[in-house]
Amino acid sequence: MAAGHALQLEALPLEGLLLFTPPRIEEERGLSSAAGLARIGMASPFAQDHHCLSRQRGMVRGLHAQVAPRAQGKLVRCTRGAIWDVAVDVRTGSPTFGQWVGVTLNAGNGNQLWIPPGFLHGFCTLTDHTEVHWQCTTPSDPTCARSLRWNDATLGIEWPVTDGQAIVSEHDAAAPPFSAVIDWFHYA
Numbered sequence: 001m002a003a004g005h006a007l008q009l010e011a012l013p014l015e016g017l018l019l020f021t022p023p024r025i026e027e028e029r030g031l032s033s034a035a036g037l038a039r040i041g042m043a044s045p046f047a048q049d050h051h052c053l054s055r056q057r058g059m060v061r062g063l064h065a066q067v068a069p070r071a072q073g074k075l076v077r078c079t080r081g082a083i084w085d086v087a088v089d090v091r092t093g094s095p096t097f098g099q100w101v102g103v104t105l106n107a108g109n110g111n112q113l114w115i116p117p118g119f120l121h122g123f124c125t126l127t128d129h130t131e132v133h134w135q136c137t138t139p140s141d142p143t144c145a146r147s148l149r150w151n152d153a154t155l156g157i158e159w160p161v162t163d164g165q166a167i168v169s170e171h172d173a174a175a176p177p178f179s180a181v182i183d184w185f186h187y188a
């Protein structure tokens with residue numbers, strides 16, 4: 001990538017969350033963008049790739065995490081449309097336990113959210129036909145999967161949809177409340 005087009009990196013208010021904006025070179029054929037965690041001294045330990053399509057605006061997926069021995073970090077990007085992407089700190093002992101951060105990820109600027117193990121993840125589509133891609137540090141393992149109700153009042157997440165507008169899966173609608181989070185992760 002040409003000099004002067006650096007990867008932008010923003011540390012978000014909850015320790016461990018990082019927002020990347022890779023450089024994008026616009027040229028006559030379209031654009032080119034390259035980013036590598038190695039550029040900022042992080043290993044790139046991804047074990048699995050996911051790609052999902054949400055047909056409608058206002059679809060909420062989450063909140064999801066995987067616990068040990070398959071605790072999972074994720075690097076999330078939106079490759080078509082836009083999402084409101086949310087991470088919740090559920091590391092027991094963390095000074096920000098129960099706090100959340102939300103960012104808009106969109107295909108236009110290619111920004112990416114790094115969510116380390118210890119956070120729940122969820123998103124709401126802001127456009128129809130939204131595609132999201134994420135890389136995970138561990139393979140999916142249903143025995144380690146944990147969910148929390150996306151609209152739990154204790155968390156107070158500001159979603160761009162009301163409870164009545166949101167389109168959620170049966171599984172996510174039946175997820176337990178915040179009080180179910182008991183020692184899923186430990187703050188180191």
Ligand SMILES: Cc1cn([C@H]2C[C@H](O)[C@@H](COP(=O)(O)OP(=O)(O)O[C@H]3O[C@@H](C)C(=O)[C@@H](O)[C@H]3O)O2)c(=O)[nH]c1=O
Binds near residue numbers: 061062140169171
């Ligand atoms: C995650 C996963 C799903 N599937 C299948 C199961 C199901 O038929 C379909 C959709 O699965 P889910 O309902 O779990 O998909 P979804 O609700 O999109 O789950 C995702 O939500 C976001 C917020 C995350 O953070 C992700 O890690 C993941 O948990 O894909 C697999 O076959 N392998 C996998 O590894």
